[in-house]
Amino acid sequence: MTATPRETAVTVYVTYQGATGSRFDRTYYVDQHLPLVMQAWRQYGLESVNAFFPAVEQPGTIAICECRFRDEAAMQAAFASPEVPRVMADVVNFTEIEPHRVRAIPL
Numbered sequence: 288m289t290a291t292p293r294e295t296a297v298t299v300y301v302t303y304q305g306a307t308g309s310r311f312d313r314t315y316y317v318d319q320h321l322p323l324v325m326q327a328w329r330q331y332g333l334e335s336v337n338a339f340f341p342a343v344e345q346p347g348t349i350a351i352c353e354c355r356f357r358d359e360a361a362m363q364a365a366f367a368s369p370e371v372p373r374v375m376a377d378v379v380n381f382t383e384i385e386p387h388r389v390r391a392i393p394l
Contacts, residue, residue: 296334297362298391301352303384311349312381313340320377321352327370328354332361349384362390 303311321336339351356362366388378386 295358297356297359299354299356299362300389300391301354301386302389303349303351303382303386304347305349305382305384306346307344309349309384310382311384313338313350315381316350320381323377324352324354324374327374328365328368331365331368332357333365349382 317338325336333356335355337353
């Protein structure tokens, strides 16, 4: 039996947790950082990136990025790639909050 794309794709959420008023430049994140991520990791199998923000500013989740990879090997290759330092160095341009990666597992 062959796995369908839905079964092989891997989704990783990059979350930013902070206090009310934490610096997070949404415009820079969407217009600059996410295109950088896509450009850096598309070659390894990153298929899409999406940003989600809370409707109301409050302590806790400031932003979530959904990164969808072709498969497990693509995710591993992207996060081990020589482009990682360039992507991570860009974080200070939109926040001081440390990003955390969480892999989504279907229930």
